[in-house]
Amino acid sequence: MGQGNSSAERLPPQVLFEIHNFVGDFEERGRVLVLNKYICGVLTTNGAYRHYLQRLHIEKGVYSNPVPGPGNKERFLALLRRQDLWVGGEGGVEEEASGEEKAEDDEPPIPLWRQRAKPATTENFNIAVSARFKPKEPEGEGGEDNAKVTLPLHQRIQLIKMSRRLKKTSDVLKVLKHEGAWFGDKWQALESNEEDTDNKENNGAPQTPPAQQHLVSGVHEIDPMNDRVVMVDPTKGLREFEFDAVVSPKVSQSTVYDSSARPLIADFINGFNATILVYGQTGSGKTYTMFGPNGSLNNGDRGIVPRACAEVLTALDYRKDQLQIPMQSRLTVSYVEIYGNDVTDLLKDGAPCGHSKVAAQEYVLSGAASHQISCMDDVLNCLTTGDECKRKASTAMNERSSRAHSLFILELNQQNLDSGVSCKSRLFLADLGGCEQIKKSKVNVGKSNHLQVLKDETMGSAGSFMKRAGNGKEEAAAEGPEAPEPQISEVESEPSPTTFSTGFQQSDRLREAVYINLGLLALKQCVKSLNNPASNYVPYSDSKLTLLLSSGLGGDSKSSVIVCAAQESKHSAETTSALLFGQACRKISKTARTGANMLAELVAKIDSQIIETEAQIKAKERWEVIEEKRKDTLAEEGTMEAMGFGGVEVKKITVLVGAEEEREKLNKLLKERAQLTGTTLDSEIGGDKYGGAVGFGKGYAAAYGLGKSVDFNDQDSYRFKDEVDADAVPDVLKKKGKVAGWKGVDDAHDQKTLEKMAKKINRRKMAYAGVSA
Numbered sequence: 001m002g003q004g005n006s007s008a009e010r011l012p013p014q015v016l017f018e019i020h021n022f023v024g025d026f027e028e029r030g031r032v033l034v035l036n037k038y039i040c041g042v043l044t045t046n047g048a049y050r051h052y053l054q055r056l057h058i059e060k061g062v063y064s065n066p067v068p069g070p071g072n073k074e075r076f077l078a079l080l081r082r083q084d085l086w087v088g089g090e091g092g093v094e095e096e097a098s099g100e101e102k103a104e105d106d107e108p109p110i111p112l113w114r115q116r117a118k119p120a121t122t123e124n125f126n127i128a129v130s131a132r133f134k135p136k137e138p139e140g141e142g143g144e145d146n147a148k149v150t151l152p153l154h155q156r157i158q159l160i161k162m163s164r165r166l167k168k169t170s171d172v173l174k175v176l177k178h179e180g181a182w183f184g185d186k187w188q189a190l191e192s193n194e195e196d197t198d199n200k201e202n203n204g205a206p207q208t209p210p211a212q213q214h215l216v217s218g219v220h221e222i223d224p225m226n227d228r229v230v231m232v233d234p235t236k237g238l239r240e241f242e243f244d245a246v247v248s249p250k251v252s253q254s255t256v257y258d259s260s261a262r263p264l265i266a267d268f269i270n271g272f273n274a275t276i277l278v279y280g281q282t283g284s285g286k287t288y289t290m291f292g293p294n295g296s297l298n299n300g301d302r303g304i305v306p307r308a309c310a311e312v313l314t315a316l317d318y319r320k321d322q323l324q325i326p327m328q329s330r331l332t333v334s335y336v337e338i339y340g341n342d343v344t345d346l347l348k349d350g351a352p353c354g355h356s357k358v359a360a361q362e363y364v365l366s367g368a369a370s371h372q373i374s375c376m377d378d379v380l381n382c383l384t385t386g387d388e389c390k391r392k393a394s395t396a397m398n399e400r401s402s403r404a405h406s407l408f409i410l411e412l413n414q415q416n417l418d419s420g421v422s423c424k425s426r427l428f429l430a431d432l433g434g435c436e437q438i439k440k441s442k443v444n445v446g447k448s449n450h451l452q453v454l455k456d457e458t459m460g461s462a463g464s465f466m467k468r469a470g471n472g473k474e475e476a477a478a479e480g481p482e483a484p485e486p487q488i489s490e491v492e493s494e495p496s497p498t499t500f501s502t503g504f505q506q507s508d509r510l511r512e513a514v515y516i517n518l519g520l521l522a523l524k525q526c527v528k529s530l531n532n533p534a535s536n537y538v539p540y541s542d543s544k545l546t547l548l549l550s551s552g553l554g555g556d557s558k559s560s561v562i563v564c565a566a567q568e569s570k571h572s573a574e575t576t577s578a579l580l581f582g583q584a585c586r587k588i589s590k591t592a593r594t595g596a597n598m599l600a601e602l603v604a605k606i607d608s609q610i611i612e613t614e615a616q617i618k619a620k621e622r623w624e625v626i627e628e629k630r631k632d633t634l635a636e637e638g639t640m641e642a643m644g645f646g647g648v649e650v651k652k653i654t655v656l657v658g659a660e661e662e663r664e665k666l667n668k669l670l671k672e673r674a675q676l677t678g679t680t681l682d683s684e685i686g687g688d689k690y691g692g693a694v695g696f697g698k699g700y701a702a703a704y705g706l707g708k709s710v711d712f713n714d715q716d717s718y719r720f721k722d723e724v725d726a727d728a729v730p731d732v733l734k735k736k737g738k739v740a741g742w743k744g745v746d747d748a749h750d751q752k753t754l755e756k757m758a759k760k761i762n763r764r765k766m767a768y769a770g771v772s773a
């Protein structure tokens with residue numbers, strides 16, 4: 001390789017080494033690649049790298065999708081780092097020769113690019129965010145409702161600078177002047193210099209300050225070239241957003257797939273977990289983007305899900321026949337819907353996932369809901385079956401509105417039969433329910449052509465039902481995660497007779513809206529925490545949606561968020577809110593890793609931290625004896641004791657103290673573990689492990705748990721004792737024979753055993769009780 005090649009030397013040494021390793025000596029001369037001292041025919045650099053990408057796939061099993069256009073070089077360089085993906089062991093790291101060795105051997109120094117580094121298994125990246133705008137509604141079909149906005153002068157100047165690509169403020173002022181109005185009182189002051197001249201030309205007649213100019217709110221500019229969107233929001237004023245991709249309203253489904261989903265499909269096949277989610281207001285085109293128009297699986301209009309499945313299946317077929325390494329693979333799909341706290345299996349007629357609500361996450365992620373697929377017919381069957389089962393309804397905002405969040409999960413298990421290296425990756429495709437304002441979707445009142453209109457005061461009205469039943473949180477949620485306006489609106493249509501069935505329908509719609517909004521609120525909170533470096537707790541457990549998406553959002557998977565939005569002025573508040581969400585997601589940086597069971601690894605890591613923390617607590621905790629005054633609760637009626645005179649017993653109580661910080665840490669770890677495993681904190685604390693024996697509020701367990709105290713001197717004083725349930729003795733201790741022959745509290749005479757037992761249980765329970773009390 002030519003050492004003097006400046007463009008090649010700019011690449012990091014490890015990359016240079018790896019390219020050399022892969023393609024032999026090479027040199028880049030402008031747009032032509034020189035390989036092994038021979039010019040590669042007429043191959044341009046881009047063409048040559050396309051060829052290398054293909055070789056990388058065939059020889060090393062590293063997949064790259066055939067994206068048209070330039071950029072092959074960058075993709076090749078990125079993928080080259082994964083060339084040892086299917087190789088067992090470390091991949092043969094070549095150590096850097098030390099300076100002394102070099103001198104001894106008297107060999108010419110090894111160029112930096114020849115030194116081999118350990119292959120990368122992790123990649124740092126930010127969540128990729130793209131924005132897609134729905135075509136404008138035709139006028140007269142609800143597309144017009146132009147809210148007027150008065151921008152402050154500096155924003156107005158900024159807007160003109162952005163839209164007209166002007167740099168100088170003086171040029172902007174000329175535009176403003178030409179437009180005829182804007183400045184109000186400041187007109188003369190700002191333009192004084194120029195106006196002086198102009199006024200002189202106008203025979204000295206004073207210029208009257210013109211009326212304030214108003215702008216129409218909404219999307220002002222969609223700039224796919226620079227991936228920029230300019231918004232004028234009625235409450236927030238001018239806003240400029242930058243994303244990884246901005247697609248114009250007219251682009252095809254395949255362009256959206258190429259820009260927002262395709263790179264992640266390659267990552268998925270290469271063993272990374274990946275998440276693609278669509279977010280936006282109701283009716284903004286999320287389902288259209290994810291699945292296609294109105295559930296149609298027509299080739300041209302197909303959305304991301306069928307396209308992704310087609311690409312994965314084609315790639316797997318190709319890999320089976322063409323790769324030089326023998327690969328075995330199995331692709332499965334799960335399709336679930338999240339409605340409030342219920343997760344249902346759309347491929348099993350909407351049956352609940354798992355036997356209990358808490359088990360849903362474990363059930364879904366363990367693959368219990370999965371179906372093997374091997375061709376597109378299987379995929380289309382799953383999509384059709386799932387679609388029939390989905391909650392859909394007609395609202396004023398969308399004729400076919402999804403009334404819950406749905407999650408399509410692809411799971412790919414692959415193994416290199418030669419090296420035995422296996423990899424499991426998951427692709428989460430989430431079609432989130434749309435955030436909606438009740439007054440716009442009119443689910444509380446119905447829409448004349450969908451549901452009969454109900455007044456709040458009417459019996460069975462959904463509005464009054466929710467108002468009565470709902471707490472503040474529900475009402476807030478009903479208005480969407482960022483509701484800018486007050487709540488349930490006035491009924492706009494004429495009242496009409498109410499039937500119970502319409503009442504129920506409306507209460508269903510309203511409940512759905514609340515559930516959707518609550519899930520989205522929880523999602524926003526998670527994104528906020530992920531963006532806050534000071535926060536070490538992400539509230540995934542706040543909703544089933546965030547629990548299921550936890551590994552995709554904050555975990556080690558690659559993620560892409562597609563913000564769907566409407567351009568119309570009347571939707572500008574929701575559009576700004578959706579774009580702001582996208583911007584917040586874009587700031588989240590993560591480390592993605594290839595490899596198998598990420599969840600198990602994470603849980604194992606937390607487990608080791610739990611053990612460490614428990615050891616710290618053990619070292620620090622101590623029993624302290626305190627005096628407690630207790631009243632005789634069983635005193636006979638009419639006695640002095642019952643009337644409050646006397647009847648007070650002073651008891652010595654032994655209390656476990658110390659290690660408060662560690663307990664708090666333990667509590668956090670237990671919570672985190674519960675989130676990851678989809679269980680409850682109760683079971684993490686010991687409910688499951690000890691056969692539910694340490695359930696809260698139960699005799700013995702209560703004394704050891706929430707009460708945080710053990711009354712060791714109380715063995716004879718039955719009057720002051722809670723009734724003890726023999727079942728409450730931890731099974732694990734019974735088995736070990738530590739409390740052999742346990743029959744009741746009278747047998748609890750071995751103080752040491754009790755102390756030991758209490759400490760063991762309390763370490764976890766106190767961590768919980770101490771923090772949550």
Ligand SMILES: Nc1ncnc2c1ncn2[C@@H]1O[C@H](COP(=O)(O)OP(=O)(O)OP(=O)(O)O)[C@@H](O)[C@H]1O
Nearest residue numbers: 134282283284285286287288293398401402433434
């Ligand atoms: N880019 C687009 N081009 C053409 N039509 C679109 C586009 N996006 C959405 N639509 C149409 O707009 C309507 C609403 O879209 P869709 O059902 O996908 O919205 P949504 O965001 O999923 O709504 P919800 O949250 O209520 O389910 C559909 O009729 C759909 O075909």
